[in-house]
Amino acid sequence: MVCLGNICRSPLADGVLRHKVNKLNLNIIVDSAGTANYHIGASPDKRMIATAKMKGVDIGFLKARQFEYKDFEEFDSIFVMDQNNYKNVIQLAKTDQDKCKVKLLLEVTSKVHRKEVPDPYYGTQTDFEEVYELVDQATDAIIESYLADEKG
Numbered sequence: 329m330v331c332l333g334n335i336c337r338s339p340l341a342d343g344v345l346r347h348k349v350n351k352l353n354l355n356i357i358v359d360s361a362g363t364a365n366y367h368i369g370a371s372p373d374k375r376m377i378a379t380a381k382m383k384g385v386d387i388g389f390l391k392a393r394q395f396e397y398k399d400f401e402e403f404d405s406i407f408v409m410d411q412n413n414y415k416n417v418i419q420l421a422k423t424d425q426d427k428c429k430v431k432l433l434l435e436v437t438s439k440v441h442r443k444e445v446p447d448p449y450y451g452t453q454t455d456f457e458e459v460y461e462l463v464d465q466a467t468d469a470i471i472e473s474y475l476a477d478e479k480g
């Protein structure tokens with residue numbers, strides 16, 4: 329899961345997907361990163377931690393890191409929150425195979441009629457909750473698609 333700062337949207341998406349993966353005992357490794365280096369080593373934003381906690385998801389243990397080329401080698405799918413993240417991640421890709429791994433998170437579901445998860449950093453509590461709703465829908469779709477592929 330990738331956003332700009334790795335303190336709001338992507339740690340939430342990381343935590344919510346991890347929570348679902350653990351509950352279902354699935355063999356999926358989940359992680360997150362930011363395209364920027366501003367917040368390396370920082371905990372998620374307090375408002376995002378609180379919003380996740382209200383929904384029963386702990387993200388307080390996560391620490392921000394910057395997206396790096398190695399992530400293309402380590403992960404099968406790279407979900408970005410918005411078009412800027414997409415551009416920044418694609419710039420680091422070396423092969424077509426790398427590029428194919430990168431998708432806008434909300435592309436995974438037809439239930440959401442938006443393309444981007446909006447940056448809540450300068451927003452209100454409602455904006456943080458909206459991020460949660462979008463991430464919740466998208467991570468459900470990721471799990472459904474994984475389970476469908478498993479069944480073959």
Ligand code: 4NP
Pocket residue numbers: 331332333334335336337338362366447448449
């Ligand atoms: P995120 O939100 O990309 O969802 O983690 C942001 C966090 C910090 C900043 C921008 C977006 N910032 O400019 O510091």
